[in-house]
Amino acid sequence: MTKERLELLSDDVIKSLAKKVGVRIKLDWDRCQIINSIIDVMDEDREEKESLLNLAVSIESKKYAVTIDEELDLSYDFDEEMVLPDRYNENMVKFLLRDNTWGFILWDINDAQYQNYVNQFGELNIILRVNELKNGIFSKESIIDFFDIEVEKKERRRYVNLPHEESYYFVEVILSTEFKEITINRSNVVKTSRDHVNYALNDNGKIKSIVELSGFEFKDLSKRRGRNFNRILPFDTIGEDE
Amino acid sequence: MKAIQDSKGLLSFILHAHLPFVRHPEYEKFLEEKWLFEAISETYLPLLRTFKKLENDGIDFKLTISFSPTLTEMLVDPFLQDRYLDHLKSLIELSEKELIRTKDSPEEFVMATLYHDLYKTNYEDYTEIYNKDITQGFKYYFNKGNLLLITSAATHAFLPHFSNYPEVIRAQIITAVDSFRRVFSIRPEGIWLPECGYFPGLESFLKEADLKFFISSAHGVMYADDIPEKGVFAPVQCKNGVTVFPREKESCKDIWSPVDGYPGDIVYREFYRDIGFDLPIEYVRPYIQPDDVRVNTGFKYYAISGSEEKNYYKPKTAEKKIDEHVGNFLYNRENMIKKVETIFTDRPVLFTCPYDAELFGHWWFEGPKFIEKLLVAVDKSENITFCTPMDYINTFPENQSVNLNYSSWGDEGYGQVWLDGSNDWIYRHLFKIIEMMIELTERYPDVTGLKRRALDQAAREVLLALASDWPLIMKSGTTVPYAIKRVKTHILNFHKIYDSLCENLVKTEWLTKLEKKNNLFKDINYLVFQKI
Structure with missing residues (x-):
């Protein structure tokens, strides 16, 4: 958003925009100070976004840069009001690998079925059970570990930290009471990836050299083994605007 | 040109050309359609002129270009072709006004003349040489053996995030191959995986579509189960035989690094200063968006300069710098060849250098000239020769077989960006x-x-x-x-x-x-x- 463009907007729109970008307007501020604050906040935001992007992606995003006005919405008249439902009221769970140790869970529970269970068993907790498997094929016998995350009824997506690289995981959506667990759905299996060169004990000096010439560092893997934690790092997405 | 096996180093320069499908006939003017128009004006047509010049000079160059299907579908679309012509006419009109406005400012006038020539030449090339379909220009150089053209996924989906749906992966690839055949009348032999996004198992869909190779991020290959014995300086093969060419990091950094990458040199043209923002609204009104929304016009007069105070751009100074950068690029590769030769000598050292095509010309104004000078310099080089992935596969069909790792070229190397x-x-x-x-x-x-x-x-x-x-x-x-x-x-x-x-x-x-x-x-x- 350029300063010139902001100056064309009415006071009300300026104030509303300031609120949207998180500027707290002080009582003694004039219009010019509000505009300057908006510009500052948007510049900071842009710098932060740019710093999060690596070279490939930031170059790639340059081709979309026909304007420097990032939030420009020219309000093209789309034929219909474009409102997507928050959910599809179905039993579902999907598990995506975001990076080598973080997964993303999307889930939903059908309202009628949920209510049915509430009528039968009373108050229910919703649990996401993250199971670790020996291999990529699901069977109860191949589960080697699991941990639970209790979630709110209104939640439907969450990022989870997966404790081990190169391991298999799937997620179950479970309704639980003190005495009973009902598995509503089970996700696909994902495999966390390796985030290092796979050195073998007998690797010779040539391998180390070619790895380094390829732009990768030699890392002593024996020091890495202690870093895995069987716990969830909090990363709650509730309340984020879509 | 030297034979591949007789060369010490091989340069596999790969340009990935992609834009999303943006087509809005329901509007008289649509801002995001400019993504295409700017890319045609500043990247694709200048690249074709570069190839023409090399052809005229007798340089038998080799280059790989991947075209995403959404881009080629737009390039052959008559509606967008006509809109591009309207866009060009408007820029020619603006360039004529700029010649008058800048006549008393020699430094600006040089640039105004340059833009006037650029848009006039673009108009002539687009209408007279290519009859509005520039894909035919690229196909011409494919037929001559200078370009290897490959495809990408149909709408450039980040495939790892849809790995749960094999139907999507197949639909993206089959539709891409069909579209490519319709546009270029040939079957693609390789594919650019969008964002270099790979997940284990993807190769089975590529094999099914008879695609022989793809480009990977460096860590996708280097983090494989078995360490690639030749590092990123040779391709590897998936277990089903599909060949994988890993990105060579140093050569990419030379061009991409925001700190010391060539495009950031202070004598090169500044991307962000544009008369669409700098000149009075009355003057630029016909060339920006309705409601006086200022946008880039493409007329930029300043050099990067390295400070808030911008100097005027000087094309001759920039041209000298391009020579310097081409020399530096080849010097760095030759140095790397010497180091890698201490590890293996049974094959030439391969540098797979993939870049976004639109970097050259649109973002880095001097980019097409850099490519031209680089290709000339490689042609003269005693140690390095051109090579496309298919040239390499045809010369060295057997490569180390590995299980690749999930990877992309995005931030941190996985799927976080998307x-x-x-x-x-x-x-x-x-x-x-x-x-x-x-x-x-x-x-x-x-x-x-x-x-x-x-x-x-x-x-x-x-x-x-x-x-x-x-x-x-x-x-x-x-x-x-x-x-x-x-x-x-x-x-x-x-x-x-x-x-x-x-x-x-x-x-x-x-x-x-x-x-x-x-x-x-x-x-x-x-x-x-x-x-x-």
């Missing part, structure tokens, strides 16, 4: 329409007439919604409202078609309008989404 708090809301809806599309193929295994048209359009809408551009834009913060609207529009279009089919009430007029608007992949068959 899945974070800014864009993760799209996936619930995308997965839903994918499942509904698969369901439609089961419900209607063989239909004709209006229902068939509706189903084919439904498939197009699903593919368009999956483009990696939309979550990338949401994450990177440029034109976010447009990206959100595009995702929502395609999802809602799909739902409307689905509901119409369920009610057995497809509205011909509405469907025809949609077919005319989102008119890519003419020969698509909705059964491409058939359950696997």
Whole structure:
């Protein structure tokens, strides 16, 4: 958003925009100070976004840069009001690998079925059970570990930290009471990836050299083994605007 | 040209040309269509002129270009071709005004003349040489053996995020191959995986489509189960024989690094200073968006300069710098060859150097000239020669077999860019329409007439919604409202078609309008989404 463009907007729109970008307007501020604050906040935001992007992606995003006005919405008249439902009221769970140790869970529970269970068993907790498997094929016998995350009824997506690289995981959506667990759905299996060169004990000096010439560092893997934690790092997405 | 096996080093320069499908006939002027117009003016036509010059000078160069199907579908679309001509006419008009405005400022006048010549030449080339279809220019150099043309996924979806749906992976690849064949009349031999996004198992879909190779991020290969013995300086093979060319990091850094990458040199042209923002609104009004929304016009007069105070751009100074950078680029590769030769000498050292095509010309104004001078210098080099991935495979068909790692060329090397708090809301809806599309193929295994048209359009809408551009834009913060609207529009279009089919009430007029608007992949068959 350029300063010139902001100056064309009415006071009300300026104030509303300031609120949207998180500027707290002080009582003694004039219009010019509000505009300057908006510009500052948007510049900071842009710098932060740019710093999060690596070279490939930031170059790639340059081709979309026909304007420097990032939030420009020219309000093209789309034929219909474009409102997507928050959910599809179905039993579902999907598990995506975001990076080598973080997964993303999307889930939903059908309202009628949920209510049915509430009528039968009373108050229910919703649990996401993250199971670790020996291999990529699901069977109860191949589960080697699991941990639970209790979630709110209104939640439907969450990022989870997966404790081990190169391991298999799937997620179950479970309704639980003190005495009973009902598995509503089970996700696909994902495999966390390796985030290092796979050195073998007998690797010779040539391998180390070619790895380094390829732009990768030699890392002593024996020091890495202690870093895995069987716990969830909090990363709650509730309340984020879509 | 030296034989590949006799050379010490091989330079495999790969340009990935891609833009999302943006076509809005319902508007007189549409801002985001400028993505295409600027890329044609500043990248694709200048590249074709570079090739022409090399041809005239007798340089038998080799280069690989991947064209995403959404881009080629736009390049051959008569409506967008005419719009591009209108856009060019407008720029020529502005350049004529600029010649008058800058006549008393010699430094600006040099640039105004340069832009005037650029747009006039673009107009002549576009209409007279290529008859508005520049894909034919690239095909000409393919036929001559200078260019290897390859494809990408149909709508540039980030494939790892859809790995749960093999139907999507197959639909993206088969549709891409079909589109490529329709545009270039040849079958692609390789593919650019969007964002270099790879997940284990993807190679089976590539093999099925008879694609022989793809480009990978360096760590996708280097983190494989077995360490590649030749590092990133030779390709590897998936277990099913599909060849993988890893990106060589140093050569990419020379060009990409924001700190010391060549495009950031202070004598090169500044991208962000444009008369669309700098000159009085009355003057630029006809060349910007309605309602006086200022946008880039392409007329930029300043050099990067390295400070707030900008110096005028001097083309001759920039040209000298290009020579310097080409020399430095080859010097760095030759140094690397010497180091790698201490590890292996049974094959030449391969440098796979992939870049976004639009970096050259659009973002880095001097980029096409850099490529021209680089190709000339490689032609003269005693140690380095050109090589495309297929040249390499034909010379060295056997390569180390490995299991690759999940990877991309995005931030941190995985899927974070296309899945974070800014864009993760799209996936619930995308997965839903994918499942509904698969369901439609089961419900209607063989239909004709209006229902068939509706189903084919439904498939197009699903593919368009999956483009990696939309979550990338949401994450990177440029034109976010447009990206959100595009995702929502395609999802809602799909739902409307689905509901119409369920009610057995497809509205011909509405469907025809949609077919005319989102008119890519003419020969698509909705059964491409058939359950696997």
